[in-house]
Amino acid sequence: MYFTAKLLLIFLAVFGGLVLLAFLFTQWQSRQIAARFPNIGELIDVGGLKLNSVHVSRPEGADLPALVFIHGASGNLRDPLGAFLEPLKGRAELLFVDRPGHGYSERGGPENLTPSGQADAIAKLLVKRGIRSAVIVGHSFGGATTASLALRHKDLVAGLVFLSPATHPWPGGIDWYYDLANMPYLGAVFCNTLTMPAGLMQIDAGIEHVFHPNPVPEGYMERAAIPLVLRPQSFCSNARDVANLLVYVRRTQPQYKEIVAPTVIISGDSDEVVYEELHSRGLNRDIRQSELVWVKGLGHKPDYVATDLVIAAIEKVAGMDRDLQQISRNIEKRIAPQ
Numbered sequence: 494m495y496f497t498a499k500l501l502l503i504f505l506a507v508f509g510g511l512v513l514l515a516f517l518f519t520q521w522q523s524r525q526i527a528a529r530f531p532n533i534g535e536l537i538d539v540g541g542l543k544l545n546s547v548h549v550s551r552p553e554g555a556d557l558p559a560l561v562f563i564h565g566a567s568g569n570l571r572d573p574l575g576a577f578l579e580p581l582k583g584r585a586e587l588l589f590v591d592r593p594g595h596g597y598s599e600r601g602g603p604e605n606l607t608p609s610g611q612a613d614a615i616a617k618l619l620v621k622r623g624i625r626s627a628v629i630v631g632h633s634f635g636g637a638t639t640a641s642l643a644l645r646h647k648d649l650v651a652g653l654v655f656l657s658p659a660t661h662p663w664p665g666g667i668d669w670y671y672d673l674a675n676m677p678y679l680g681a682v683f684c685n686t687l688t689m690p691a692g693l694m695q696i697d698a699g700i701e702h703v704f705h706p707n708p709v710p711e712g713y714m715e716r717a718a719i720p721l722v723l724r725p726q727s728f729c730s731n732a733r734d735v736a737n738l739l740v741y742v743r744r745t746q747p748q749y750k751e752i753v754a755p756t757v758i759i760s761g762d763s764d765e766v767v768y769e770e771l772h773s774r775g776l777n778r779d780i781r782q783s784e785l786v787w788v789k790g791l792g793h794k795p796d797y798v799a800t801d802l803v804i805a806a807i808e809k810v811a812g813m814d815r816d817l818q819q820i821s822r823n824i825e826k827r828i829a830p831q
Contacts, residue, residue, distance in 0.1 A: 542601030565633025594730025652810030761791025
């Protein structure tokens with residue numbers, strides 16, 4: 494009995510030491526990541542939280558309406574900014590937003606656990622920025638937030654472009670670590686200890702998975718500042734977003750038929766992150782004024798792999814004549830394995 498108790502104490506001491514080391518490593522790495530990717534935006538109080546964004550004023554001779562970009566899960570505003578700032582900065586007023594709890598935005602209250610609460614916060618930011626009407630471009634999880642903006646703030650939405658959206662119910666669940674990170678108490682311990690070392694080991698493979706079967710653009714991780722999501726608060730916020738999404742879209746999907754803004758949905762048939770045949774085809778079915786552009790050989794990242802197609806989609810919902818299906822066929826030829 495004494496021997497067993499002693500072994501238990503030794504085990505607990507070793508385990509506790511490992512947890513402490515993991516915690517200290519996480520804190521150190523979080524500071525390193527923040528120094529490596531400092532905030533390039535501006536925090537603005539939208540009531541209950543401060544949202545971070547990069548705003549580019551409307552240039553002279555702009556030929557497009559204001560454009561608002563909403564990133565997906567595990568992301569931040571640098572992801573769409575890296576794809577679209579250069580080709581669009583002379584053409585429109587631009588706003589790149591960190592969703593609540595991501596990048597450098599504050600999380601705010603429990604309402605921001607769902608895309609509707611996040612949409613409300615972004616709508617307040619648009620008004621504070623003086624943006625009265627905009628084309629909203631949402632990628633992946635950001636697609637659910639984009640749809641919520643169109644439902645809850647119709648007057649602010651001039652058009653919608655969905656990129657590999659996550660907007661509809663899907664079979665099965667989510668990856669185990671999202672459920673674990675979402676658990677009371679244990680989730681906070683997990684986010685503050687194990688996610689950083691495990692995430693750093695898996696980050697390259699994770700990025701390759703998101704782009705598959707397309708190659709990852711050179712320098713993408715640095716450009717998009719992907720390691721920011723490994724910081725404990727960001728990881729927990731991301732996990733809670735994902736864990737609450739399925740229940741939310743089950744409740745909200747029947748309302749999509751109320752969306753009246755001109756809409757383009759761009760999706761790849763080789764997406765391994767979301768069920769494109771459920772989300773994109775379902776969105777096209779539900780939104781009457783929508784066009785689905787289905788790109789063969791495209792994975793989950795049309796923003797980087799098919800940037801020209803996305804820009805053409807923005808132009809089309811803004812009222813310009815664009816043959817998106819022909820542009821899609823040209824991209825299919827470009828990305829096809831040689």
